[in-house]
Amino acid sequence: MNLDHLRYFKAIAECEHYGRAAEILHVSQPNLNYAVTQLESELGVPLFEKAGRNVRLTRYGRLFLQSVTESLQKLDESTRALQELGTGGGLVLLGSIRKLAAQTVPELMHDFLAQPGQEGVRFELHTESGFSRDLLQAVAEERLDMAFVSHPGDPTVFECLPFKRSPFVVVVPPGHPLAEKESVTLTETLPYPYVYFSKRGGLRPAVDAMFRAIGAQPKIAYETEEDTVVAGMAAAGFGIAIVPDHPVLRCLDLKILPITAPDSGRTAYLCRKCSAQLPEAASYFYQYCAETLSEKNC
Known part of the structure; x- marks a missing residue:
């Protein structure tokens, strides 16, 4: 099923007119006719019916439009996310034990976002069950980019930054x-x-x-x-x-x-998986924490 054909179908459904859809898409009307014919042939059902000079969706077309709209939305969101990652922006997935998540980690996130060039970065902060072992497991499985924990993980699996905490x-x-x-x-x-x-x-x-x-x-x-x-x-x-x-x-x-x-005195750790290929924004944040946490008592 051709991706362009799905976008053509969606535009025709929204315009209810082949000519107007062709103008919006900057393609010829015969191309739209061919796309709909191909889709209908593949699906085995009619998608449009004539309504005077316009067209309207059949009941099959209405069902198909819902699926196409959801699929294209997810595809576009994923494409934008990957483009953000490639330019240094994007989503950073953090985990933290609850005590650090209450103050220390939000402060680090806030101060990092205030740095020049980090305007496009977004964070998700997860506490999982709140236990270090669960957070480290999520990092190992690459469900999190890194996690703030109370004890270091296996050094053959994790790279960890130690930092001081209150006694x-x-x-x-x-x-x-x-x-x-x-x-x-x-x-x-x-x-x-x-x-x-x-x-x-x-x-x-x-x-x-x-x-x-x-x-x-x-x-x-x-x-x-x-x-x-x-x-x-x-x-x-x-x-x-x-x-x-x-x-x-x-x-x-x-x-x-x-x-x-x-x-x-006690120590906490920021851990990431040794072999993981972190997004550029996550790598920058890890380096920022390495420089910042060495000067703080959390």
Whole structure:
């Protein structure tokens, strides 16, 4: 089925006149007659019927017009998208854990778009399930161009940019023995039960590493996945917790204690697939992040 013939058919259907359609398309009327004849022969049904000096669609033609219109629209959208990619514009598909998606990533997107020459770039920001492993899987499958995650992926699969994030803190409910302190060492928390990150949570490896650094194991009373839930359970008295320092903690009934030892600093990562051929705009954004994130504490 010839693509030009479909465009000719659509124009005739909209004009309901062969002559006017020929003028709009800048083709001869015999070419239009030939195109419709070919389509009708291939489909086995009449597409137009005479209506005085005009033509109108048959019931078969009305059904066919709907399909042709949708197909041509999708084709034109895809063509425009590929043309944008080829000139440095286009769509950048980002993934992010939710904490970074709330502020850090939108700020990077905004500042990048303010750069000269990036006016044609568009972003889609996806959080998937919010877990690093799911986001990395989407990058590996090339459903995302890159993702902001809490731990790096397999270095044989991913290229990752590390950057600093706000430190971990210990949070305790009011009235807890540690609530009288202004800061704590991790060793001082060992006698108390913890609300802890489950193994599915992206922050679990980082917290585990802190306890390994002091050669100890926490007393885990409850496990859950998201840091806001961990903090909420601590506020409700289910145990103490280690969570990233974040303004939302100030909205909960908690005492927030900086950790003086071991180092509670933490790292996040922007990861892309090593072998993926990124659109030019996505490559520019990755490079922009490499330069910007080295100067920020997120």
